[in-house]
């Protein structure tokens with residue numbers, strides 16, 4: 001009797017593990033994975049915030065916030081993300097438990113929400129995106145919902161991109177003006193695969209304005225990272241007549257077709273004395289810099305998108321030294337050809353760390369750094385060009401006065 005009961009429990013556990021009460025052989029069903037609430041989750045509903053990340057308009061903060069039962073994105077005329085564009089967005093999905101929801105290869109997802117586009121949020125001759133799908137390691141977006149002007153008429157369009165020629169392809173369009181100043185419903189369904197598809201639905205009340213699908217498109221470009229949706233306003237300022245404006249979204253939901261993919265299991269960080277992982281909690285990742293997966297790195301992670309401008313940098317904090325003096329610091333990084341880190345210890349003058357390597361193996365370079373007794377911070381940046389991807393640093397022996 002007891003054995004039979006255990007058997008039943010084991011079978012039950014197995015079913016739960018594979019993602020719900022789906023009998024073997026049944027067609028996969030849509031499973032709700034994300035149902036955030038502005039009141040409960042706030043901006044924590046998203047993996048990360050890109051609220052005027054260049055700091056162009058501090059008095060306009062916050063540009064992204066909860067307003068009533070919606071999330072609101074403001075676009076001011078002085079906002080800048082680089083010289084020719086502005087950006088106030090959120091990226092990625094996060095569960096109420098704080099875990100990022102990663103959209104991985106060959107997964108099929110359906111995002112649904114309501115949006116309010118005021119008549120001040122114009123379609124433009126330059127780009128204006130109000131939704132994107134991106135991966136952290138590739139600059140080209142995978143897919144978007146955008147507001148273009150086509151033949152002199154303001155449109156809302158769903159598009160996918162092709163990576164090889166860096167081109168966008170609008171596969172479904174509707175007139176923008178009839179859906180401004182009202183809540184409309186949109187659904188974006190896609191398969192994140194080499195042979196993927198995208199479907200875009202736009203509804204005004206019970207009326208379906210668009211329900212269009214494109215098959216046989218490549219929506220999977222990354223080797224190690226994952227696809228992340230983005231909401232907000234990201235637009236070129238090279239369009240005549242731009243107005244201050246905003247976007248509201250609410251009732252955000254994400255469903256996945258079939259069982260959830262188990263989380264990626266990462267190797268443990270290197271806990272050797274003097275070792276500090278770039279991805280260690282408490283470090284600083286500014287601008288575009290952020291931790292990302294890395295199969296060949298210790299801890300399974302690295303920090304990507306360091307340097308290339310004055311914004312994107314990372315700071316390794318909590319670097320301990322018992323005594324003041326010079327130490328050998330070994331930098332472990334993934335290097336694309338010849339790249340250089342600028343390194344500043346405790347805000348001191350930058351030292352240059354040139355490295356040469358390939359993107360698929362960890363390369364090291366050792367330089368002397370001057371540490372204070374106690375806690376040090378070490379900043380990795382690069383004003384002129386994108387730097388390597390940082391895996392970890394190792395603080396070694398004291399450098400003798402040779």
Ligand SMILES: [Ca+2]
Nearest residue numbers: 194218220221
């Ligand atoms: Ca692909």
Ligand SMILES: [Ca+2]
Nearest residue numbers: 298299301391
């Ligand atoms: Ca690492």
